Amino acid sequence: MSTKVKEAPIPTIPLNARLSRWFGRNLLRIYMFFGFSYLFIPVAYTFAFSFNDSGKSNLIWKGFTFSNWQNPCGAPQICEALGNSIKIGFLATVFSTILGTMIAFAIARYKFAGRSSSNLLIFLPMATPEIVLGASLLSLFLVFKVNPGFWPTVIAHVVFCISFVVVTVKARIASLDPRLEQAAMDLYANEVETFRRVTLPLVAPGIAAAALLAFSLSFDDFIITNFNSGTMTTFPKFVYVSAARGIPAQANVIGSSMFFLALAIVIAGQLVNRKKAR
Amino acid sequence: MTLPKVRVPYLLLFPGFAFLFTFFILPIMNLAQTSTQTAIVGGDTGQYEQSFAFSNYIDAFLENREQFYRSFIYASLATIFALAIAYPLAYAIAFKSGKFKNILLVLVVAPFFTSFLLRTVAWKQILGEEGFLVPTLRSLNLMGEQTTITSTAVAVVAGMTYNFLPFMTLPLYASLERIDPRTIEASGDLYANAITTFRKVTVPLSMPGVVAGTLLTFIPAAGDYVNASILGSPNTKMIGNVIESRYFKIVDYPTAAALSFTLMAAILILVTLYIRKAGTDELV
């Protein structure tokens, strides 16, 4: 046991092998660095120019100021547009999440006649370009003499959000072990109780993710909104319209805030999940 | 509990499908109806009547051929570039990011939350004449005085690539993440080198993600007009720009409808062919 073997010198690995190993290990990291830079350059630019003491058009750097952040509603109409976007996003999220979750449960949990055509009906809105969705809805509203505006926009947003909600929630339901629900039934929970105490809590993260997705799709939508909102303005519409003559720095303030807010929500969600798992 | 089980799925489907029927199927049918209308003789602007003028389709297509081709070429290029950028990114996040996986995933989606219009405008300003990049390149003589980046096809395709990148990355990540790393090790164990392993194991297993990602990128890109109008010039107009201006500026609903319908049909045909191909062959 205690026989001491004379230690042999550790064999060295040739330099070129070490270099290629370093590249092999780090190539993807380097790539990731460039990939993320590409993703974040415009975000960083938007954030930086939210501090620009620019006056009306925010094209050239004129000096640092906090005034845009102190007065984000300073540009005419901007906060009205933001308010509309939030209201529309909220309503579209609520309706599409409810309708989409119901459809997801039906498709994921039951075998019924017309299941594959139901899947097709969910796929079609995703395979239709936004401009066609927007234009066709506008034509319908015009036929029925409905003026474009707030509610037509909400309806239009629900149409394209539903499919994304269905797909997201369906995936979550499919990953659920059916034995958990059987166990609940075995432990004296009836169908309603089983759904409330076991199925729903377990599918909830999927529904939350779907709602978050629906809100961001709605909030960021321009093309469909442009067709169906008439004279009402939303935040993306405001940006598009003012792009021609220069966007006020307040828009950068709002865009950056949305970015940090969303980041905070997602990170908070992750932390809650981690705490729950502990 | 008192409900007969057979009815439950239909009750769940009913509200959503009634909604989709009213506000998706019906408008599409109405659009088809509009597309064959012609202007009322002596009527006001925007007044049309049904005359089953299928020639609208031929006229609309011939008149806007160029924009059609351009839309499909730009969208295809943007899809290919997005795939090329997103695949290694998704691969790195799925296999090489360890405990940072969730954070990196959030970072992929994060730019998505800054309004995409703001980001597109930001690119325009970064790459534009007053930006920082162009004057620098010019002073280094890397770029001619007359050459510009914005208002070109390159800028439009780059903008689309950028804007639809998360739609490509997320499905790719989802399908790569599901791959059991042991299958990759097994391939190495069975005498496949890194490249063969990637081609014969990783790529085929990630095909569902590739299909989903390319569709989610190509479809919106083909119908997009925002990138073309912010980053492009009149020479880079896409079919979306034409439909938009037919609707709002010229108030020519039948032509706009015929164009929309043609675009939708073309995309559906392409998508069906693509899914069929991807479903049967390995595409590599």
Add this chain to the structure above:
Amino acid sequence: MAIDPIDARGDLRLTRITKTYGDFTAVDDLTLTIPKGSFFALLGPSGCGKTTTLRMVAGLEEPTVGSIHLGDTDITTTRPYQRPINTVFQNYALFPHLTIFENIAFGLRRRGVKDVKEQVDKVLNLVELPHLAERKPTQLSGGQQQRIALARAIVNRPALLLLDEPLGALDLKLRRQMQIELKWIQREVGLTFVHVTHDQEEAMTMADTIAVMNEGRIEQMGSPVDLYDDPETAFVANFLGQSNLIKGKIDGNDGDSLVIDLFGQKISMPKSRSHAVDSSLYAGIRPEKFRISRTGSTVRGNVLTGGRIEDVSYIGVSTQYVVAMPWGQELMVFEQNDDGVPPFNKGEEVVISWEPNFTFGLRGDEDIEAGTEVDPEQLDE
């Protein structure tokens, strides 16, 4: 929304149960009584219908025809949550979003029981895991999850506890330990346990009655000793342990014994142990009942001569011999290694002998391979 499960106690009776899925018959005209307070095992290979039977008892499936009674109450079509029956699921099915405490309290709360905390604490003590009450299921080891799944079921003091391959996911050592523990808990709480398994050793260790199932039917039912010593069919003879089945003919009577002709050599066996219907039969002898002797030495009991050692496998406590017989059959013989070294070598000529009382007789038209091709590790899905 408290549920009042049916207050039924007593024997579980399955009467002429058949369950079909399309063309496939999972359970075929099964009649079975499980006495109150027993530890009952349903044993069989994958796809034999034992899990389907269990699911019908639990209420997760309904029989195509037939009835299920608990005591005097017909429970054939009652919902799972109305039955005073609980299940320990395969892979446990613990609720991942609830703590261990809430998992165990789940059934109590649904029934509107008052002293939830007290009862949960008690059952946690019984399974010796009181310190894990506030953990989540994913933070537990396989063995701990298994015990919690058991605690979650028995805390409800059901009339019947169903165990669906409860130890399948555990490693061998832990499985052995849990087998003993389960048996102890069953005695402690005095409930009826119905245990579904494909592992014959597990069934024999724990159950006081075993029903061996094959292709939707019960092959034989009885105590572990009965089943092992006197199997009635080739399937049971092969599925529970190993058997040597030798083709023979009934040659005559000798009081309570039968005289059997095995390829020209005469042996005898008790009449009561023969299940043959005519003169043709298979004589069955368990490998450990055989004794091997050198050709020429004096031997008692039934004797078969002309054997030759084909193969010797030394496995510590015993040695397994394969002995080739003159009629071409190879017999399996287990000998204790009480003398240390295995006394016989490959190629030696030997005589095989055994006590006539250890012989069992099967019908001559049986398929002697039945029950041998089953992989015991294959899970029933």
